Amino acid sequence: MTAPRPLPDGVAGRGVPADQAAVRRGNLGRVLRLLRDEGPRSRARIAEETGLNKATVSSLVAELADRGLVTAGDVHRGGSVGRPGLPVQLDGRAVCAIGVELNVDFVAILVLNLRGEVLFEQRMALDVPALGAEATLDEVARLVQQARDTVRDAVPVGLTVAVPGLVRSVDGVVSLAPNLGWRDVPVLEGLAARLGPGCPVRVENDANLSAIAEWATGPEARTPDLVYLTGEVGVGGGLIVDGRLLRGTAGLSGEVGHTPLGDPDVVCGCGRRGCWETAVGLGALLRAAADPDDPVRDSTRDLEVRLAEIAARADAGDRRTLDALRQVGRALGTGAAVLINLVNPAVVLLGGYFAVLGRFLVEPMTAELQDRVFGPDLAGARVVLSELGFTAAVRGGAHVALETVFDDPTRVPPRAS
Amino acid sequence: MTAPRPLPDGVAGRGVPADQAAVRRGNLGRVLRLLRDEGPRSRARIAEETGLNKATVSSLVAELADRGLVTAGDVHRGGSVGRPGLPVQLDGRAVCAIGVELNVDFVAILVLNLRGEVLFEQRMALDVPALGAEATLDEVARLVQQARDTVRDAVPVGLTVAVPGLVRSVDGVVSLAPNLGWRDVPVLEGLAARLGPGCPVRVENDANLSAIAEWATGPEARTPDLVYLTGEVGVGGGLIVDGRLLRGTAGLSGEVGHTPLGDPDVVCGCGRRGCWETAVGLGALLRAAADPDDPVRDSTRDLEVRLAEIAARADAGDRRTLDALRQVGRALGTGAAVLINLVNPAVVLLGGYFAVLGRFLVEPMTAELQDRVFGPDLAGARVVLSELGFTAAVRGGAHVALETVFDDPTRVPPRAS
DNA sequence: CCTAATTTGTTTACCCGACCGACGAATAGC
DNA sequence: GCTATTCGTCGGTCGGGTAAACAAATTAGG
Numbered sequence: 001m002t003a004p005r006p007l008p009d010g011v012a013g014r015g016v017p018a019d020q021a022a023v024r025r026g027n028l029g030r031v032l033r034l035l036r037d038e039g040p041r042s043r044a045r046i047a048e049e050t051g052l053n054k055a056t057v058s059s060l061v062a063e064l065a066d067r068g069l070v071t072a073g074d075v076h077r078g079g080s081v082g083r084p085g086l087p088v089q090l091d092g093r094a095v096c097a098i099g100v101e102l103n104v105d106f107v108a109i110l111v112l113n114l115r116g117e118v119l120f121e122q123r124m125a126l127d128v129p130a131l132g133a134e135a136t137l138d139e140v141a142r143l144v145q146q147a148r149d150t151v152r153d154a155v156p157v158g159l160t161v162a163v164p165g166l167v168r169s170v171d172g173v174v175s176l177a178p179n180l181g182w183r184d185v186p187v188l189e190g191l192a193a194r195l196g197p198g199c200p201v202r203v204e205n206d207a208n209l210s211a212i213a214e215w216a217t218g219p220e221a222r223t224p225d226l227v228y229l230t231g232e233v234g235v236g237g238g239l240i241v242d243g244r245l246l247r248g249t250a251g252l253s254g255e256v257g258h259t260p261l262g263d264p265d266v267v268c269g270c271g272r273r274g275c276w277e278t279a280v281g282l283g284a285l286l287r288a289a290a291d292p293d294d295p296v297r298d299s300t301r302d303l304e305v306r307l308a309e310i311a312a313r314a315d316a317g318d319r320r321t322l323d324a325l326r327q328v329g330r331a332l333g334t335g336a337a338v339l340i341n342l343v344n345p346a347v348v349l350l351g352g353y354f355a356v357l358g359r360f361l362v363e364p365m366t367a368e369l370q371d372r373v374f375g376p377d378l379a380g381a382r383v384v385l386s387e388l389g390f391t392a393a394v395r396g397g398a399h400v401a402l403e404t405v406f407d408d409p410t411r412v413p414p415r416a417s
Numbered sequence: 418m419t420a421p422r423p424l425p426d427g428v429a430g431r432g433v434p435a436d437q438a439a440v441r442r443g444n445l446g447r448v449l450r451l452l453r454d455e456g457p458r459s460r461a462r463i464a465e466e467t468g469l470n471k472a473t474v475s476s477l478v479a480e481l482a483d484r485g486l487v488t489a490g491d492v493h494r495g496g497s498v499g500r501p502g503l504p505v506q507l508d509g510r511a512v513c514a515i516g517v518e519l520n521v522d523f524v525a526i527l528v529l530n531l532r533g534e535v536l537f538e539q540r541m542a543l544d545v546p547a548l549g550a551e552a553t554l555d556e557v558a559r560l561v562q563q564a565r566d567t568v569r570d571a572v573p574v575g576l577t578v579a580v581p582g583l584v585r586s587v588d589g590v591v592s593l594a595p596n597l598g599w600r601d602v603p604v605l606e607g608l609a610a611r612l613g614p615g616c617p618v619r620v621e622n623d624a625n626l627s628a629i630a631e632w633a634t635g636p637e638a639r640t641p642d643l644v645y646l647t648g649e650v651g652v653g654g655g656l657i658v659d660g661r662l663l664r665g666t667a668g669l670s671g672e673v674g675h676t677p678l679g680d681p682d683v684v685c686g687c688g689r690r691g692c693w694e695t696a697v698g699l700g701a702l703l704r705a706a707a708d709p710d711d712p713v714r715d716s717t718r719d720l721e722v723r724l725a726e727i728a729a730r731a732d733a734g735d736r737r738t739l740d741a742l743r744q745v746g747r748a749l750g751t752g753a754a755v756l757i758n759l760v761n762p763a764v765v766l767l768g769g770y771f772a773v774l775g776r777f778l779v780e781p782m783t784a785e786l787q788d789r790v791f792g793p794d795l796a797g798a799r800v801v802l803s804e805l806g807f808t809a810a811v812r813g814g815a816h817v818a819l820e821t822v823f824d825d826p827t828r829v830p831p832r833a834s
Numbered sequence: 835c836c837t838a839a840t841t842t843g844t845t846t847a848c849c850c851g852a853c854c855g856a857c858g859a860a861t862a863g864c
Numbered sequence: 865g866c867t868a869t870t871c872g873t874c875g876g877t878c879g880g881g882t883a884a885a886c887a888a889a890t891t892a893g894g
């Protein structure tokens with residue numbers, strides 16, 4: 001009931017026949033996207049840039065305004081000759097979208113308005129494995145309610161939960177999240193029941209959502225083919241192909257961490273041998289860079305502080321640290337080469353600790369890529385560091401929900417006035 | 418000029434605004450696809466199954482009939498009560514599509530009608546590397562002309578050329594085809610000039626087209642997520658995600674052969690070390706299975722005969738042959754595991770020599786997969802052997818061209834009558 | 835044999851949305 | 865002030881999907 005329509009995809013859903021209402025929805029969304037991506041502009045320019053008729057644009061803008069999604073913009077006097085246009089701009093205030101990240105020791109929430117501006121942000125320490133699924137969902141529902149109370153004037157159009165594990169996104173069941181100790185937890189169902197109707201809930205893998213966030217807002221926004229790699233204790237991946245998230249049949253694509261690319265003699269936490277994350281995970285770096293009793297290997301300390309220490313040592317020219325980073329960088333290149341050969345992306349985006357220590361990793365990584373990638377000039381791929389930090393997953397979650405408005409602006413009801 | 422519209426994708430192209438003509442095109446295609454996939458049926462049933470209005474379906478069917486794409490089917494008397502429906506069926510005769518495969522020592526051509534039935538098929542020995550690009554294209558054009566003369570009553574809607582190498586599908590330039598000795602050859606331009614307008618030409622990687630063929634006609638037709646692996650001298654791959662071919666930014670996705678998954682000490686023909694095809698390519702199998710002077714390693718002999726000999730030895734219980742097959746099967750599993758972890762397909766399809774010797778390879782391969790794939794039950798993936806044999810690429814090529822008719826049936830002009 | 839019931843396919847009127855041409859409005863340049 | 869230019873809207877047109885009515889073709893049953 002709270003579940004969204006089958007799969008908001010584009011103008012014309014796969015199985016549903018197209019009628020003219022679909023055309024209208026598509027064109028409304030097209031105008032809205034143009035205003036989001038290119039900024040305020042007059043109706044005449046919108047018509048010119050979309051290829052739609054002037055009259056049609058007027059009608060579309062009027063409808064969007066009625067739904068509170070656009071407003072009149074500031075008039076820029078003194079351009080060229082002729083009657084100046086009345087600018088139309090995206091009005092973000094009417095709606096908002098919520099992203100939630102569930103992780104081992106915290107829950108984070110982020111609320112964006114339609115323009116992608118942050119309305120509310122909070123991060124709360126929470127021992128999720130100890131609490132269990134039900135109590136955690138109670139806690140999440142409480143946090144969401146608090147956020148909704150804070151941004152009272154904006155109607156929430158959707159909520160997306162990021163979970164570190166395997167997620168069947170069709171029904172929002174977390175089939176396996178080892179770090180949380182969860183197995184077959186119906187997160188969507190549980191949250192939908194707690195939050196009531198009116199705010200569709202989605203559940204998605206955290207790395208996938210981070211990839212979407214980078215695609216939507218990062219320095220490489222809207223790159224049609226993007227591979228996202230994030231380094232934490234494990235290694236996560238998200239693939240965006242042709243502007244769409246690659247989910248796979250069972251919704252569990254992008255599991256790069258346990259790909260057999262590492263040393264076949266090293267045993268991984270998952271029990272297998274030679275998993276890639278034994279070569280590029282945080283553990284691999286720390287083992288190579290420091291002795292077991294070194295404070296940077298104390299997992300009770302804050303990760304960002306420890307990473308800063310490692311960066312400082314590398315900057316100071318510490319041999320062992322530099323060697324460890326070089327080694328991880330090369331291993332990163334080996335795996336990334338596989339990805340580039342397979343999906344031929346325009347950008348490989350590094351997130352998590354890869355981004356923090358990126359300036360030491362990129363050079364050995366690209367050296368390895370140059371050896372390994374088939375095709376000239378890395379097959380057109382560039383390695384880029386994420387700038388979103390640790391909020392990528394919640395941002396991506398909120399953006400997924402926002403996107404439904406651009407897919408079909410008629411979801412937002414017309415103003416009663 | 419002969420190049421098709423930007424990229425025939427679906428009802429609503431990405432950038433093009435939707436108008437009601439697009440709705441019409443989409444609905445025409447929907448009806449046509451239904452008749453292709455589910456067989457002949459009455460207008461009433463079509464209306465019921467597509468969700469379109471009865472009157473709309475009548476109008477759509479009339480237009481399709483006018484374009485020669487459907488005809489009245491055989492009346493099945495004696496069903497239930499009420500007026501019996503007049504069946505409508507796909508009429509394949511009006512149009513045809515051409516697939517051409519360019520390879521090292523042959524050129525193959527296949528012409529399909531709209532129903533996917535073979536109208537014309539030919540395979541011609543040709544020493545492409547010796548002949549050079551221009552003379553080869555002359556030869557191809559001659560072959561195409563011959564095919565068109567043979568199937569005179571069907572209008573060709575498109576032609577797709579399969580090339581073993583890196584292809585920029587946007588402009589049909591073969592940027593690198595080592596086996597042909599080609600580099601930056603404008604195949605599309607050259608063929609379009611030779612064939613004249615009226616028959617849009619596409620150029621695509623051969624493994625990609627084989628993947629499409631399997632997706633379109635194989636035992637696993639229409640599986641939304643499919644990974645295709647073909648073993649020849651090298652190893653090729655094609656990925657179909659969400660029912661669409663994954664091409665990548667530079668159009669050179671699926672280059673699995675030179676992925677660093679093999680023994681890092683073995684040098685590949687490409688000059689790199691540890692390429693996967695050094696472990697699973699035909700050469701790897703032959704080296705492991707037979708001495709250098711063994712007749713099965715005589716590359717001047719026909720490949721199918723040699724493969725049959727290997728199969729016979731394995732059936733006879735020859736230890737060395739069985740060990741070699743087991744070893745290749747395991748290496749196949751290692752690489753396939755990477756693909757499954759990344760893309761999470763429903764089916765991994767084996768083509769080329771993998772299919773011929775499949776019964777010996779599948780068991781060690783799946784054993785390896787069970788160890789390597791993250792997620793329960795191989796993440797939902799099944800290993801399937803191709804049944805298309807060596808015609809997969811031409812079939813896929815013809816199907817790509819056919820698909821444009823289902824995307825937009827108005828491409829086929831109405832009958833003059 | 836004839837009628838009622840049922841299902842099919844077409845016809846008619848209608849609605850909705852995009853498109854086109856024309857027109858008033860607002861502005862710069864002269 | 866006048867003209868050229870551009871903007872936004874209005875009325876009309878066209879195309880396509882929808883709904884309801886209706887004729888046609890068949891089975892069931894007396």
